Amino acid sequence: MADMNNTALHTLLDVLKASEADAWEVTDEEEKGWEFYFIRHSLDQHRTRNLRAFTVKVYRKFDDCLGSAKAKIPSDASAEEMRRTVEGLCSDASYVRNPLYTLNKPAVASVGADTEEIDLKTVSGDFIRTLSSVPETDTEDLNSYEIFVSAIRRRFLNSEGIDVISVFPSSMVEAVVNARRDGHEIELYRMLKSGTCDREQLTRELTEALTYGRDKLIASHTPALGRADVIFSTDPARELYCYFVSRLDTAMVYRGMSDWKIGDAVAPDNLTLQAVRRLPNSSWNTSFDTEGAPLRDLTLIDHGKAASYWGTRQFSQYMKLEDSFDVYNFAVSGGTESAAELRTGDYLEVVEFSDFQVDEITGDIAGEIRLAYLHQGDKVIPVSGGSVSGSMPELAKAMRFSSECHQYNCHLIPAVTRLKDVTITGA
Amino acid sequence: MKAPFSAYLRRIAPGLKELIGLLRQRYDYVSVLSSDSAGFSVSISQRAKSVTRETMATERGTVVRVCRNGLYAEAAFTGFDPANAAAAFETIAGELDDQLDLLNAAGVKPYETGILPDETRTVFVEMETSRLPEEEDISSLVDRLSAVSDKGMEEGKSKSLNMIDCMVRASSTHICKMFLTEHQDLRQSYVFSEGMCAGLVAGDERTDFAYTSLSGRSGPELFDSMAEKIPEVIRIAKDLVSAERVEPGEYDVITSPEVTGLIAHEAFGHGVEMDMFVKGRALGADYIGKRVGSDLVTMHEGALCAVDVTSYAFDDEGTPAGDVTEIDRGILRGGICDALSALRLGVKPTGNGKRENFAHKVYTRMTNTVFDSGTSTLEEMISSIEKGYLLEGMQSGMEDPKHWGIQCILDRGYEILNGKLTGKVVSPLVMTGYVPDLLGSVSMVSADRQIFGAGGCGKGHKEWVKVADGGPYLKAKVRLG
Numbered sequence: 001m002a003d004m005n006n007t008a009l010h011t012l013l014d015v016l017k018a019s020e021a022d023a024w025e026v027t028d029e030e031e032k033g034w035e036f037y038f039i040r041h042s043l044d045q046h047r048t049r050n051l052r053a054f055t056v057k058v059y060r061k062f063d064d065c066l067g068s069a070k071a072k073i074p075s076d077a078s079a080e081e082m083r084r085t086v087e088g089l090c091s092d093a094s095y096v097r098n099p100l101y102t103l104n105k106p107a108v109a110s111v112g113a114d115t116e117e118i119d120l121k122t123v124s125g126d127f128i129r130t131l132s133s134v135p136e137t138d139t140e141d142l143n144s145y146e147i148f149v150s151a152i153r154r155r156f157l158n159s160e161g162i163d164v165i166s167v168f169p170s171s172m173v174e175a176v177v178n179a180r181r182d183g184h185e186i187e188l189y190r191m192l193k194s195g196t197c198d199r200e201q202l203t204r205e206l207t208e209a210l211t212y213g214r215d216k217l218i219a220s221h222t223p224a225l226g227r228a229d230v231i232f233s234t235d236p237a238r239e240l241y242c243y244f245v246s247r248l249d250t251a252m253v254y255r256g257m258s259d260w261k262i263g264d265a266v267a268p269d270n271l272t273l274q275a276v277r278r279l280p281n282s283s284w285n286t287s288f289d290t291e292g293a294p295l296r297d298l299t300l301i302d303h304g305k306a307a308s309y310w311g312t313r314q315f316s317q318y319m320k321l322e323d324s325f326d327v328y329n330f331a332v333s334g335g336t337e338s339a340a341e342l343r344t345g346d347y348l349e350v351v352e353f354s355d356f357q358v359d360e361i362t363g364d365i366a367g368e369i370r371l372a373y374l375h376q377g378d379k380v381i382p383v384s385g386g387s388v389s390g391s392m393p394e395l396a397k398a399m400r401f402s403s404e405c406h407q408y409n410c411h412l413i414p415a416v417t418r419l420k421d422v423t424i425t426g427a
Numbered sequence: 428m429k430a431p432f433s434a435y436l437r438r439i440a441p442g443l444k445e446l447i448g449l450l451r452q453r454y455d456y457v458s459v460l461s462s463d464s465a466g467f468s469v470s471i472s473q474r475a476k477s478v479t480r481e482t483m484a485t486e487r488g489t490v491v492r493v494c495r496n497g498l499y500a501e502a503a504f505t506g507f508d509p510a511n512a513a514a515a516f517e518t519i520a521g522e523l524d525d526q527l528d529l530l531n532a533a534g535v536k537p538y539e540t541g542i543l544p545d546e547t548r549t550v551f552v553e554m555e556t557s558r559l560p561e562e563e564d565i566s567s568l569v570d571r572l573s574a575v576s577d578k579g580m581e582e583g584k585s586k587s588l589n590m591i592d593c594m595v596r597a598s599s600t601h602i603c604k605m606f607l608t609e610h611q612d613l614r615q616s617y618v619f620s621e622g623m624c625a626g627l628v629a630g631d632e633r634t635d636f637a638y639t640s641l642s643g644r645s646g647p648e649l650f651d652s653m654a655e656k657i658p659e660v661i662r663i664a665k666d667l668v669s670a671e672r673v674e675p676g677e678y679d680v681i682t683s684p685e686v687t688g689l690i691a692h693e694a695f696g697h698g699v700e701m702d703m704f705v706k707g708r709a710l711g712a713d714y715i716g717k718r719v720g721s722d723l724v725t726m727h728e729g730a731l732c733a734v735d736v737t738s739y740a741f742d743d744e745g746t747p748a749g750d751v752t753e754i755d756r757g758i759l760r761g762g763i764c765d766a767l768s769a770l771r772l773g774v775k776p777t778g779n780g781k782r783e784n785f786a787h788k789v790y791t792r793m794t795n796t797v798f799d800s801g802t803s804t805l806e807e808m809i810s811s812i813e814k815g816y817l818l819e820g821m822q823s824g825m826e827d828p829k830h831w832g833i834q835c836i837l838d839r840g841y842e843i844l845n846g847k848l849t850g851k852v853v854s855p856l857v858m859t860g861y862v863p864d865l866l867g868s869v870s871m872v873s874a875d876r877q878i879f880g881a882g883g884c885g886k887g888h889k890e891w892v893k894v895a896d897g898g899p900y901l902k903a904k905v906r907l908g
Contacts, residue, residue, distance in 0.1 A: 034526060037788065039706050042538035043530060045499040048522045049786050051488065052505050071480035074487045076506040089480070095569040096469075096476035121529050128533045144706045174887060176708060187708060187829040191888050224675065255474045256591035256627055257634065314475070354834040355825035359855075361627075361636050366857045366908075368825070368834035385832070387857040387908040389675075393633070425675035425857065425908025 008075055012054055013157070015082045020090040021058035023103050025158040025291065028054050033150040034120045040144065041132055049150070058089045065097035101317035105160045107294045118151035118169045118196075126197035127173060134203055140210040143187060145175040149196075154286065162292040169195045170283040175206060179213030186216050188352060188370070193409040195281040212351055215382040216371045222348075222386035223374070224426030230388055231342065231349040232417045236356035236367065240399075241332055241413050243392050244273055246360040248300050250311030250319045257361050260306050268399050269304035270334040275327040282410045284328035293325035300327075303334065331412035335403035339416040342402055348424065349373045350388060363392035369427075385427025395419045429553035430646075432616040433463040433603035435487070442509025443489070443607055449516040451609055456494035456542045458608045460743055461507075462785045463487045466560045466600035471572040473580060473592045478565060483883060484600040484619075484893060488785040491519055497539035499767065500526070503786040541770050543744075547610040550747075552740040554617035558646035560599035568650065572597060575654045579626055582661050588668065589629040593660070597622045597650045606745040613745050619736040619893070620649040621881040624656040630668035635854075637663035638820075640881030642895065644738045663820065666839055670854035673840060675908040679815035681808050681900050684877035686837060688896030689821040691796045692884065693833050694862045695719070695726055695753050696896065697826040699762030700779075700791040700886075705771050709828040711762060719759045720866030725799035726754040726898075728763050730778055733795035735895035736880035743789055744780035751777050757866070765791040783890045790886050798898030801872025808871045808902045809843055816840035816907070817848065821882075822855065831862040840907065857908040865903055873900035 009028055016024045033049035052075040060067045069092035073085055127147045134142060148171060155165040175190045188209050192202060232240060244267055252258040260266055267273070275298045278285050288294050291313050299307045309319055316324035343349070349372060356367030366389045374381045398421070401414035443459050450457040466482040490503040502519040572595045579593030599620040606613040625638035639656045643649050682690060695711070703709035711719075730738050730748035741747050744766040752760050764772065765780030768791055781792035809817065820838025827833070835858040842851040880895030 035788070036526075036530075039538050041535075043498065043535050044538050045501065045788070046523070046526045046530065047501040047503065047788060048519075048526065050502070050504045050518070050522075051786055069478045069480070072485070074505060076508070085480070092467075092478045092480070092565050095566045096471075096478050098475055121525060124526075125529055125533060128529070128535065132533070132535075143708060174889065176706070178707075185707075185829065187827075189887055226675075255472065256629075259634070354827060354832060355823065357823065357836065359822075362633055362855070364855050366836050366855065368832065368857065368859045370827070370832070385859065386906070387834070387859050389855075389857050389908050391633075423672075423675060423908065425859070425906060427859075427906075 009054070011079050012056070012073065012082050015079065015086050016058070019058065019086045020060065021086065022061040023059040023159045025057045025103065026054055027290065028155040030153040031150050032120060033148065034124045036124065036128060036147040038145050040142070056086065056089065058086060058093050060090060060093040062097055064100050066100050067093035067095065067097045069093040069096070098314065099318060101314050103158050103160050104162060104292045104313055106162050116167055116169060118167070120149055120151060123149045123169065123171065123196045126199060127171070130197060130199045130202050131173070134206045136210065139181060140177070140179045140213050143176040143178040145173060148172040156288060156292045158292055164288050164292060166286040166288065168286050171196055173202065177206065177209045177213050179210065179217050181217040184217060186213060188213050188216065193283050195283050195285060198281050212371050216352070216384055219371060219382040219384035221427035222369050222372065222383040222424065225348065225424035227421040228424050229347040230419050230422040231347050233349060233415060234351045235408050236353050237413055237417050238408050238411045239356055239358045240417055241273065241411065243358040243360060243363065244301060245327060245330055248306060248309050250309045250315035250321065250324065252360065253309060254315045254318050262306050262309070264306045265304050266306050267301050267304045267396055270336055271301060271304050271332065271401065272299065272334045273301040273330060273332050274299050275310060276329045276331050279329045279331065279407060279410060279412055282329050284410045289326035295325055329410045332405070332414055335401045335414050337400060337402060339402040339404050342400055342416045342418045346377070347375050347418065349375065358392055365390050365392055365395070386425045388422050388424055390419070390422045395422065428556060430556045430559060430601055430616045430618045432553055432614055435463045436461055436603055436605045436614070439507055439509040440605060440607065442507065442512045445512040446515050447607060447609055449512060450491065450493055450519070453520060454493040454495045456545065458492045458606065458745065459489060460785060461489040461605045462603065464600055464602045466598060467563065467565065468596065468598035469565065469568055469572060470594070470596045471569065471576050472594040473576060476569065478569070482598045482600045483891065484602060486784040490785045494542055498537035499540060501788065540767065543766055543770060545608045545610045548613065550613040550615070550741060552615040554644070556618040556646040557648040559618060560601050560647055563599065563647045568597065568647065571650070572653065575624065575657065578654060579624070579657050579660060582657055583626060583628065583664060586661055586665060588661065588664055591627040591629055591634065594625045594627065595623070595653060597647070597653065599647045606741065611745055613741050615740045617644060617739065618646045619644045620647055621736060622650055622653055623881060624653060624660050626660045626664040628664040628668055635664065635667035637667055639663070640879060642736050642880035644734050644736060663839070666852045667854055670839065670852040673853035673856055673907050677904060677906050679812045679902065680905050681812070681817045681902050683817065683819045683900060684897050685821050685879050686818045686835070687798055687898035687901050688796070688879050689824045689835050690865065691726055691798050691898055692793065692894065692896040693824040693826040693835060694866060696728065696793045696796040698828045698831065698862065699753055701762045701764035701772060702768040702791040703828055704762065705768050710831055711759060711828065714759045715761060717759060718757050719863050720754055720757040721869045722756050723801055723869050723872045724754055724757050724866050725752070726797065727751065727799065728753050728793060728796045730794040733797055733878045733895060735795055735878050736893045737794045737895055742778045742780045743782045744776070746776040746778045746780060749778035763791055763793065765789050781892050783892055787890060790890060792886065792892050793884060793894045795878060796894065796896040797876070797878060798901065800874050800876045800899045803871045803873050805873055805900050808873065808900055809848060810846035811871065811902065812843045813845060815843045816853065817843060818856065832859070833862050833865065834859050858905050859908065860905050865905060868904035869901050871902035875899055
């Protein structure tokens with residue numbers, strides 16, 4: 001399964017076995033990447049990345065305590081440098097003693113190795129051709145874009161006998177869209193992550209951004225609405241659902257940053273949220289987490305009630321969870337209304353924020369409005385400026401979401417989410 | 428003591444120079460940036476402790492920049508063997524040619540650019556520090572930070588706060604970078620440190636996070652004063668648990684130095700990064716020489732204009748550190764620029780070409796971004812406000828250089844009525860506005876000034892680098908929500 005013909009890794013493993021470490025973990029990560037930077041459609045520059053490093057964590061056991069320390073060791077480090085680093089880590093680990101926990105053990109059932117064949121040239125070519133053919137107009141076009149294509153090879157080993165390997169693609173496009181009218185020009189920003197190039201989705205996302213750019217030019221100032229219903233139907237909506245996921249992270253709960261308990265009603269009673277091992281073309285389709293735990297599907301919220309915590313080994317064990325793991329992909333389901341049904345009555349549909357955020361500790365939401373559509377009766381008015389704010393613990397009680405879903409890389413979420421009585425500051 | 432330059436970089440330098448020679452036979456321009464930066468980060472709380480030999484800035488690796496026929500390309504890699512530069516040459520040239528094959532097949536045209544200058548220059552800088560992160564006594568540091576955490580818990584409880592935890596973090600990085608070309612050999616070594624002390628406190632209906640920070644271009648000795656942060660953490664925690672929501676609207680405000688720094692960063696930090704001028708992405712390009720703020724607004728940017736986490740001797744393209752007056756008494760004078768953008772714009776680079784790390788591309792980035800001081804006192808400023816807020820604590824910010832919108836998410840607002848602080852606190856706050864309106868409304872500036880360097884800065888939503896920003900107290904008019 002794993003490439004055993006690897007001198008540097010073998011040297012490191014020998015150093016670890018001969019050290020004072022009572023346990024250890026090694027992640028051997030290689031990244032081969034191609035990058036292309038465009039100004040308009042001219043090539044600014046092109047780049048390659050050939051990176052490899054070992055992330056090493058050593059553990060020291062002291063009665064009912066466990067200490068740990070971590071470092072990144074360069075792949076060209078000499079045996080002596082590796083020995084010095086590991087020795088230093090063993091000392092460091094003895095100073096930070098935490099309650100005892102154990103490392104992951106080899107999975108009973110094989111999770112299967114992800115060893116996708118990734119041709120950087122082919123994937124890069126797909127992106128370049130897709131971006132050069134986005135349907136631009138005389139007044140809406142691409143200002144600049146950056147293409148990042150990587151093949152990640154991650155091998156994880158620990159002193160319990162885990163030795164697993166995963167090879168997966170990870171790509172990203174950063175694009176800036178311009179729109180102009182009567183001598184005035186604006187821009188909108190997109191960061192789109194995926195496994196490889198999904199030509200159709202990429203074109204759709206950027207075409208939508210061009211349309212929003214056109215509307216932003218004719219937007220009037222957002223009025224001071226006080227409280228209003230707000231619809232989220234673009235990428236920032238992910239933040240609302242990431243809040244639910246974060247609150248169930250064992251690291252958050254154990255450290256007192258989240259008070260959510262299993263069985264608590266934490267979301268609308270029709271909302272179900274699942275960690276999923278794979279999502280089509282996600283940039284995180286790997287079979288194990290950073291500590292070697294196999295990924296699997298797991299219901300985190302079941303019909304509005306907290307169903308499972310999740311998290312890395314240390315805090316999960318503190319909370320008596322034996323088979324937990326880090327969550328990368330998740331999917332939300334349970335919407336009983338259509339997107340069209342949610343888009344009725346008066347509401348503000350915010351499609352572009354400067355930077356929409358949900359504080360995972362306080363639940364506060366905040367973001368400046370770059371473009372929204374104010375629906376009042378039969379009128380639809382593009383507006384810009386001002387901000388939305390509120391508190392998720394309060395807003396979640398009356399949250400509504402569509403049965404239709406949309407995937408944003410690692411997250412499959414309702415296409416439309418409606419929050420009631422959000423505070424709106426005018427422009 | 429002087430922070431010693433990396434032995435690893437000394438060892439590979441001859442091999443890298445050989446590689447430059449090989450590449451120069453094929454390319455019009457070749458430069459190499461190689462980094463070897465070590466450090467540590469220690470996190471202490473009542474519930475978990477950790478230590479890692481990684482920080483945001485630790486790295487080891489090399490990036491080669493080449494130019495041929497007006498097109499620039501880069502290859503970033505780890506694992507350079509100085510005894511076999513020829514192998515590195517073959518790999519780099521071969522892979523860049525593969526990319527060119529693809530680009531030619533796709534009909535892509537280059538953004539043609541001239542050749543960067545390469546005048547003979549040698550720099551060797553080892554900056555002063557009291558201690559080195561790689562030699563720090565971690566055992567003692569863990570003990571001291573644990574004592575700070577314990578003290579925070581005790582102080583919180585003595586003030587009747589429901590303290591869940593007191594978290595302390597300390598990280599220190601010894602930066603070593605080497606920039607080489609056919610005619611340049613630049614080497615620098617310096618240490619910077621940053622820390623955070625925070626209280627997690629439960630109120631009646633919510634949990635809040637009260638934090639303070641410290642930073643400096645210094646060694647781990649910075650953390651010797653960590654305990655002094657406890658009273659501030661407790662004060663902020665008490666304020667947050669009693670905070671109310673703000674009534675949205677436009678207010679007269681006084682921004683604390685931390686909030687002033689966030690405005691500097693978001694307003695005319697990002698707004699005059701001149702790689703954005705090349706792309707036509709910044710409105711600032713059309714406003715050089717024009718008024719963008721009141722007469723009281725003067726702003727500087729550069730690694731030389733303050734001493735903090737990003738006060739280096741030269742940037743990641745070998746350009747010497749600078750000090751740019753961006754705004755002079757309300758008039759926009761100029762921006763900051765990396766070397767490649769400067770070549771394209773026909774201006775001089777300002778020493779602001781930075782990479783997230785060796786594996787990332789250079790962009791124009793900020794270093795120290797600060798408003799100049801004025802003459803008022805904070806007391807005079809408060810007494811001048813009929814109804815408004817004193818704003819403290821930053822969470823995040825976002826710019827819109829094309830439209831000059833600004834978003835700042837702030838921690839706390841202290842109500843001012845009839846020239847006096849009332850004791851009422853509002854939190855959190857979304858401060859929004861139009862940059863020239865905000866800076867144009869600045870009507871008082873305090874005489875003191877503070878710099879903060881514990882945060883990071885992204886370009887868009889990626890490319891995270893260390894920056895510092897700050898200034899004095901400003902009186903201005905803003906929208907709060």
